[in-house]
Amino acid sequence: KRSYNVTLLPGDGIGPEVVAVAKDVLSLAGALEGKASNQSLSLSLSLGPMRVEFRFQEKLMGGAAVDAYGVPLPEETLAAAQASDAVLLGAIGGYKWDNNEKHLKPETGLLQIRAGLGVFANLRPAAVLPQLVDASTLKKEVAEGVDIMVVRELTGGIYFGQPRGFGKNDKGEDTGFNTEVYSASEVDRITRVAFEVARKRRGKLCSVDKANVLEASMLWRKQVTSLASEFPDIELSHMYVDNAAMQLIRNPKQFDTIVTNNIFGDILSDEASMLTGSIGMLPSASVGESGPGLFEPIHGSAPDIAGQDKANPLATILSAAMLLRYGLGEENAAKRVEAAVTETLNNGFRTGDIYSPGTTLVGCKRMGEEVLKTVESQSTVA
Numbered sequence: 001k002r003s004y005n006v007t008l009l010p011g012d013g014i015g016p017e018v019v020a021v022a023k024d025v026l027s028l029a030g031a032l033e034g035k036a037s038n039q040s041l042s043l044s045l046s047l048g049p050m051r052v053e054f055r056f057q058e059k060l061m062g063g064a065a066v067d068a069y070g071v072p073l074p075e076e077t078l079a080a081a082q083a084s085d086a087v088l089l090g091a092i093g094g095y096k097w098d099n100n101e102k103h104l105k106p107e108t109g110l111l112q113i114r115a116g117l118g119v120f121a122n123l124r125p126a127a128v129l130p131q132l133v134d135a136s137t138l139k140k141e142v143a144e145g146v147d148i149m150v151v152r153e154l155t156g157g158i159y160f161g162q163p164r165g166f167g168k169n170d171k172g173e174d175t176g177f178n179t180e181v182y183s184a185s186e187v188d189r190i191t192r193v194a195f196e197v198a199r200k201r202r203g204k205l206c207s208v209d210k211a212n213v214l215e216a217s218m219l220w221r222k223q224v225t226s227l228a229s230e231f232p233d234i235e236l237s238h239m240y241v242d243n244a245a246m247q248l249i250r251n252p253k254q255f256d257t258i259v260t261n262n263i264f265g266d267i268l269s270d271e272a273s274m275l276t277g278s279i280g281m282l283p284s285a286s287v288g289e290s291g292p293g294l295f296e297p298i299h300g301s302a303p304d305i306a307g308q309d310k311a312n313p314l315a316t317i318l319s320a321a322m323l324l325r326y327g328l329g330e331e332n333a334a335k336r337v338e339a340a341v342t343e344t345l346n347n348g349f350r351t352g353d354i355y356s357p358g359t360t361l362v363g364c365k366r367m368g369e370e371v372l373k374t375v376e377s378q379s380t381v382a
């Protein structure tokens, strides 16, 4: 029996709605690992069933933690996350806390947990599923077949750079300032991850920067270029971020793997999500050198639809699949979950964000139930 501790951080807004659904999917996919299927019958008979069991612990973070404990990331939450095998996060933030001081913002808690877990590599896959081509705002021939992986640096750059703050300029005017800073080793480690990711995909890596203007980007480009000799099998290119934003819409199929800094990765991954039909579809995995990974949808707490059972839970369910694959090495269960999502879409179920005429409009809970039904019917893929 394989058994894992998973910390759940539902957070705010739609976070609790989508995490509840993903938790059930994880549990069922784990339990089904113990059931002999057609393909793996002989294996199961010889080894005995190997049920995967999860011990979940739920902790507060974000606005919910500000309200309950007066901080967006309580020590207890970070300690629990650090001691677990993997962390699944919903989303944080909301109008209520938007004007809080920085140390009391939900977003600060999110940056703190990423830093606290040392998860510097954020993988954000954006693939256009054939079932959802019509949900994309792009023309069918542009969107069809898109399959991109954005590798976003997550614990450095302007999000964390010092100095930062508010001040006065020499005219006595108020100022706000931040610092975009990267060290060579920070660039090297994310670049290595990206080359490895590209190697497992189609062997193409595009590094996105603003090296025509920013020193941090000049260093970025220099480090990426010098590491390329270690990966002669990968086709490396460089692109300025403004052009990359344009090319993603013009001809997204030219991209395989993209590596970029924290802020460009934030922006480009939201842009890439729209190729796939909705931000409600895009999962992510954040990993470091060691310790538990952090798995979260790329979307936010969607306060405009929170509490209405309208959220698309698929991004979080697919994040749970990434948790199984990258966090726990449970590839078979990960494939089972992904196959269940595909089948649920094949069965015509759609939340509002991916709805198109001729499909069946469902809410968050019902979408979860439909996925659970199909998880059960997936035979193992090992």
Ligand code: NAD
Binding pocket: 014, 090, 091, 092, 093, 094, 095, 107, 110, 279, 280, 281, 296, 297, 298, 299, 300, 301, 302, 303, 304, 305, 310, 311, 312, 313, 315, 353
């Ligand atoms: P958002 O991603 O929450 O919402 C943008 C739009 O997409 C909204 O119209 C929303 O309804 C829709 N949307 C998002 N997720 C959806 C889903 N699963 N299903 C259907 N529709 C979905 O971004 P925002 O409105 O800019 O930010 C809202 C709050 O979330 C802010 O406080 C922000 O700081 C926070 N935020 C948190 C995270 C995170 O926790 N990782 C990420 C982004 C934004």
Ligand code: IPM
Binding pocket: 093, 107, 110, 111, 266, 298, 300
């Ligand atoms: C994301 C979010 C966060 C980020 C915010 C909420 C701090 O937009 O996870 O993409 O900018 O990283």
Ligand code: MN
Binding pocket: 266, 267, 270, 298
């Ligand atoms: Mn974002």
